[in-house]
Amino acid sequence: MDRRDFLKAAAAAGLGLAFAGDMAGAPGIRNRRAAAGEAPARPDAPADIVAVRNGEPEAMFDLGIAAMGGIGRFVKPGQTVTLKVNVSWDVRPELAGNTHPGLVDRVVRRCLEAGASRVYVVDHNIENGQRCYQTSGIGDAARSAGAMIAPAEAERYYQSVPVAGKILTGAKVHETILGADVLVSLPVLKHHGGAGMSGSLKNFMGAVWDRRYYHRNNLQQCIADFFAVRKPDLNIVDAYRVITQNGPRGGSAADVAVMKMQILSTDIVAADAAGARLFGRSPDSFGHVKIAHEMGFGEIDPSRLVARRITA
Amino acid sequence: MRMYRIRRLAALLVLLVFVAVYALDAPGLRAAVLTAQVSPAFIKLFHGAAATAVVLFAVTALFGRVYCAVLCPAGTLQDIFFRLGRRLKLVRSRYMRVGNAVGYAPVMVLAAVLVVAGYAHALVLFEPIGWFGRLTAPLLGAGKDIVLGTQNILGSFGAVGTGLVVAVGLLVVVPLFFGRRFCSHFCLAGMGLGLAGALSLRRIRLDDSACVSCGKCESVCPAQCIDSKGKRVESGRCVLCFACVPSCPTRALSYSAETSPQRRDLLAGGVSLFGAAVFFVARAFSGAVGASGKGSAGVIPPGAGRRSRYYQECVGCQSCVVACPVGIVKPRESLIAQPELNYDLGYCQYSCTQCTLACPTGALAPLSVADKQTTRIADTRLMPDRCVVLTEGTACGACAEVCPTHAATMEDPGDGTPTRPVLYPGHCIGCGACYHVCPATPRAFAISGLAVHERALPMREEGEGLEVDAGEGGLTDFPF
Known part of the structure; x- marks a missing residue:
């Protein structure tokens, strides 16, 4: 109990510091203001999108989240947090097929320090889940940091929900994605042979049981449709090592570029728009990014948000 | 007593x-x-x-x-x-x-x-x-x-x-x-x-x-x-x-x-x-x-090498069946039950050699991971006319996504339509990933087991992608 009380006190102190930003920080409000062309209230106001470059993933996260008003802006004491990571593949961290394990470790710790009652790490792995968590280093990282790895390899962990999408009208969504107080998207940025790119939007294909449905019924539209269910409260796009060809699995060092970047955003579409630009592409050249924007799930022009750029 | x-x-x-x-x-x-x-x-x-x-x-x-x-x-x-x-x-x-x-x-x-x-x-x-x-x-x-x-x-x-x-x-x-x-x-x-x-x-x-x-x-x-x-x-x-x-x-x-x-x-x-x-x-x-199992197109596990030898040396102990982490090594439905791989249930994991290590007779020879990754156990055929990219005109890429060797890959036709699957059979190891995930009905891939396993080319290193020049020290330009 002592430790928990201490953490709560620490989180409350952090919350106090971030309080002003927190009130104005609801993404919807901020977006509308930006869309209306209003200038941000203060130059030091908490950012809604941050790009951090030239650091290690852990340090870049700490810098980025501080610029957004601290983790306490998103995680309140006693809340449950789900981190939707990307751990689809049985590959080593250097090959960049999965989220950086050090980053997962850091985010879990920060959430717990903010007073989260429980942190789940979840992904509907594509390759064998046990092997994916082991080889990627994410299993050890998440467990040692204090998170629970949510089982995701059986249909019974997914709940049927209606989806107000154009094509996706219902889906079986993982219980921790639906049930958590705070949803954090923690993907790794990469090239994707089918969807073009994979960032925070594509990350949520690993939140559903039936991926084949997406592939069979207009992949780009289904990826975007999902966000009628729920949008993440915070997106952290790992672009430290990035698969630029033969994605999303990669598997060879030749497929990987070291970008040393990280995008943090309250807005899932803006996060992926920034990701697209890291590839030197226009965001609307990727179908699901364009559609998600048109459906009102977020802003496709990151500069319309309160944005900050940080060099570590 | x-x-x-x-x-x-x-x-x-x-x-x-x-x-x-x-x-x-x-x-x-x-x-x-x-x-x-x-x-x-x-x-x-x-x-x-x-x-x-x-x-x-x-x-x-x-x-x-x-x-x-x-x-x-x-x-x-x-x-x-x-x-x-x-x-x-x-x-x-x-x-x-x-x-x-x-x-x-x-x-x-x-x-x-x-x-x-x-x-x-x-x-x-x-x-x-x-x-x-x-x-x-x-x-x-x-x-x-x-x-x-x-x-x-x-x-x-x-x-x-x-x-x-x-x-x-x-x-x-x-x-x-x-x-x-x-x-x-x-x-x-x-x-x-x-x-x-x-x-x-x-x-x-x-x-x-x-x-x-x-x-x-x-x-x-x-x-x-x-x-x-x-x-x-x-x-x-x-x-x-x-x-x-x-x-x-x-x-x-x-x-x-x-x-x-x-x-x-x-x-x-x-x-x-x-x-x-x-x-x-x-x-x-x-x-x-080599008369055994003639005409069978079943996929025998990695390490089996040759169908006739595999049938000769397998005592049916099911050790490999138990070992498979994805549960695709299964006894054949017929009573004569030398295990085969069932790609309807899943696919063979690229870096896994568990079944080959589990065999007590040598019917499955123990393989190193590197060996397994270049052992072709089945022939794979792509039938583009069944692929959803061509039948529906929408993006897919499920096969290329899971193909561990990039034998199945997506290529841009250059006319603004979605990328299409291409198969480079030389690099294919017959793991069944593309077949298993293909969303088309009937599937756009067909797999037939090889009577004699072959040596495949290593993972394809070339491929279409998004060129980025990050250099050694990472990107210098911010995305906004």
Whole structure:
């Protein structure tokens, strides 16, 4: 109990510091203001999108989240947090097929320090889940940091929900994605042979049981449709090592570029728009990014948000 | 009484060890434990490794069928259900006047027919450890699935089919009524050890001056090898359970040295040696002609190398079935159950070699990860006219996404339509990933197992993508 009380006190102190930003920080409000062309209230106001470059993933996260008003802006004491990571593949961290394990470790710790009652790490792995968590280093990282790895390899962990999408009208969504107080998207940025790119939007294909449905019924539209269910409260796009060809699995060092970047955003579409630009592409050249924007799930022009750029 | 108890305890312990190694996620350990079984030991003779077989044979020649009494988990299972059958008064056990010759004769004939007909791989049906595996693996698997919630119960049982049903029949139902009928009539290991057993130095002996032919020993004998009227024991069939010794009211039965083997013992031993030879030759023959499994398009596991050799050397123990982390190594639906890969259930994981490490006979040769990643086990064909990119005009890429070698990849047609799948067969290892995930109905990929595994090119390094020049130190420009 002592430790928990201490953490709560620490989180409350952090919350106090971030309080002003927190009130104005609801993404919807901020977006509308930006869309209306209003200038941000203060130059030091908490950012809604941050790009951090030239650091290690852990340090870049700490810098980025501080610029957004601290983790306490998103995680309140006693809340449950789900981190939707990307751990689809049985590959080593250097090959960049999965989220950086050090980053997962850091985010879990920060959430717990903010007073989260429980942190789940979840992904509907594509390759064998046990092997994916082991080889990627994410299993050890998440467990040692204090998170629970949510089982995701059986249909019974997914709940049927209606989806107000154009094509996706219902889906079986993982219980921790639906049930958590705070949803954090923690993907790794990469090239994707089918969807073009994979960032925070594509990350949520690993939140559903039936991926084949997406592939069979207009992949780009289904990826975007999902966000009628729920949008993440915070997106952290790992672009430290990035698969630029033969994605999303990669598997060879030749497929990987070291970008040393990280995008943090309250807005899932803006996060992926920034990701697209890291590839030197226009965001609307990727179908699901364009559609998600048109459906009102977020802003496709990151500069319309309160944005900050940080060099570590 | 003492021997009876010691033997029973030892057999139960061995059975527990077997259940444990089948339940554990430790393929190497399972392979090691299974290696001491007669069936793998006989197969190892094909590899020139005779040590285990010689030891097992020598122990039998000295002490009788100790293997059948203690080491064979299928034997112990039958004993348990034989005991239950006696409790339930289902057993009407009496001496069977068959002798080894008649007992094993139908199997020998069947074996000869199977070999001649080109189904020599069906010899796997006479391996005791195979039946133990067919019984244990699916039951433990289902138990695990229930505990871990990884699959529903029907799903677990659905894939096992005939193998489990027949295994229950042979190891559970038959012993309830007839004891160890499998061991005295169908078992290749029993037949192989029969000669040594019939002539063993120490054995169960019946003192005909003390015997009053009351028949009590007959009713407890699971092998039905004691003739209380004729006052003799057929040692070749005796599985050394020692149940008869304490059952005798006049203490006429004892485990002691036999100094003057009788002619009929020699005959029985000779016949069983002949039987073992038939099987051995049949197995060798099945490998030599490569007739086994002709016409099958099933995908045999990595490490199997050549279908004929695989069928020749697999004893059906299901160790690889248990080892597969994705549960796609499954016995074939037909009764002849050398495991194959079922890509409807999942696909072979690129960096996994568990099944190859689990094999006690060498039917699956242990592969390094690097070896496995360039071993082509099946041919894959892409039929673009079924692909959703072409039929629906929408993006997909499921196949390229999962293809570990980039043999399946998406290429931009350059006309603004979504990227399309292309297959570079030289790099394909036949893992079934593209087939398994393909959302088209019918699937745009077809897989057929290779009769002889091939060496594939290493992972394709080239590929279409998003060119980024990050240099050594990362990107210098921010995205907004």
